[in-house]
Amino acid sequence: MNNKKTLFIDCSEAAYCCDKKQYNEASLPEKLKMLLHLVFCKRCRKYSSHNNRLTELMEKSNIKTCTEDEKKVWKEGIKKELTDK
Amino acid sequence: MSINKIDPNKWVDKYSDYLFNFTIVRVNDREVAHDLISETFLAGLKSMKNFKGEATERTWLISILKRKIIDHYRKTNSRKGKAEIKIQYNDDSNEGDWLEENAPDRFDKTAEDVMENEELGIAILECMEHLTEKQAKIFKMKTIDGFETEAICNEFDITPSNLWVIIHRARTTLAQCLEKNWF
Missing domain, CATH: 1.10.10.10 (Winged helix-like DNA-binding domain superfamily/Winged helix DNA-binding domain)
Known part of the structure; x- marks a missing residue:
C-alpha cells in the first residue's frame, strides 16, 4: 500500500472530503484521511469547524424553497401583466 | 448613492425563496403565502414607476409584501369577528371554559427560539445573494x-x-x- 499517496491528502482534497461529509457522502477512508489532515493543518481545521457550523445553521433555520410549479405561476402572472400593459 | 434598477423578469428567480420564507413564518399556510406573493408581484408591477431606486429591489418588494400580510390579517380577523364565540377566560373564581387555554407552552421551544430561527433563515437567504x-x-x-x-x-x-x-x-x-x- 502506498501510504504517502493514500494517507496524506492536500488542503483541497481535505476540503472536498469535508464538504462531502456535510451531506453524509464521505466514505470512511475519506473521513479518516481528512481527520489526519486536520491534525496538522490549522487552516483546514478552521474551515472544517465553519463548515460544520454552517450545516448546523442550515438545519436550524428551517428554510423552505418554492417549487418550480409555484415559480412558474408567478412568472406567468408577471409576464401576463407586463404584456397587458 | 448608487441607484438600484428594477427588472420584474428576474423577480421570481431572485427573490421568491426570500419572500416565501418571510411570508410562511407569518401566515403559516403555503397556499396563502403563495397568493400573497402573487399579489405582491402584481402590486409591484403596478407601482413600478414609483420605485425611486433608493432601496434595493428586495427591500422594496418586502415593504409591499408586509402590507399584503397586514391586509391578510385584517381580513381574517374581520371574518373571525363575525363568528366569534365568547370564551370565559379564567379569573380567580373559575378555571375558564377551555382547559387548553391553560396548557403550558412547549418548554423545549421558546418564542425566542422561533424568532431566532426566523432571523437566521432570513440572514442565510440574504447571504445567498x-x-x-x-x-x-x-x-x-x-x-x-x-x-x-x-x-x-x-x-x-x-x-x-x-x-x-x-x-x-x-x-x-x-x-x-x-x-x-x-x-
Missing part, C-alpha cells in the same frame, strides 16, 4: 431540498467534481457572510 445564480440554485437543491448528487449533475449537465467545487465555493461564501453574527 452573494452567490452566483447557478451556485445558489445548486446549493439550495443539495442542501435544502436534499437532492442526490447524481440528480443535480444530470439536471445541470455537470460532473460530480464540478458540483463539489460549486458547493465548496457556495459554502465558503456563506460561511464568510454569516461569520460575523452567527458563528
Whole structure:
C-alpha cells in the first residue's frame, strides 16, 4: 500500500472530503484521511469547524424553497401583466 | 448613492425563496403565502414607476409584501369577528371554559427560539445573494431540498467534481457572510 499517496491528502482534497461529509457522502477512508489532515493543518481545521457550523445553521433555520410549479405561476402572472400593459 | 434598477423578469428567480420564507413564518399556510406573493408581484408591477431606486429591489418588494400580510390579517380577523364565540377566560373564581387555554407552552421551544430561527433563515437567504445564480440554485437543491448528487449533475449537465467545487465555493461564501453574527 502506498501510504504517502493514500494517507496524506492536500488542503483541497481535505476540503472536498469535508464538504462531502456535510451531506453524509464521505466514505470512511475519506473521513479518516481528512481527520489526519486536520491534525496538522490549522487552516483546514478552521474551515472544517465553519463548515460544520454552517450545516448546523442550515438545519436550524428551517428554510423552505418554492417549487418550480409555484415559480412558474408567478412568472406567468408577471409576464401576463407586463404584456397587458 | 448608487441607484438600484428594477427588472420584474428576474423577480421570481431572485427573490421568491426570500419572500416565501418571510411570508410562511407569518401566515403559516403555503397556499396563502403563495397568493400573497402573487399579489405582491402584481402590486409591484403596478407601482413600478414609483420605485425611486433608493432601496434595493428586495427591500422594496418586502415593504409591499408586509402590507399584503397586514391586509391578510385584517381580513381574517374581520371574518373571525363575525363568528366569534365568547370564551370565559379564567379569573380567580373559575378555571375558564377551555382547559387548553391553560396548557403550558412547549418548554423545549421558546418564542425566542422561533424568532431566532426566523432571523437566521432570513440572514442565510440574504447571504445567498452573494452567490452566483447557478451556485445558489445548486446549493439550495443539495442542501435544502436534499437532492442526490447524481440528480443535480444530470439536471445541470455537470460532473460530480464540478458540483463539489460549486458547493465548496457556495459554502465558503456563506460561511464568510454569516461569520460575523452567527458563528
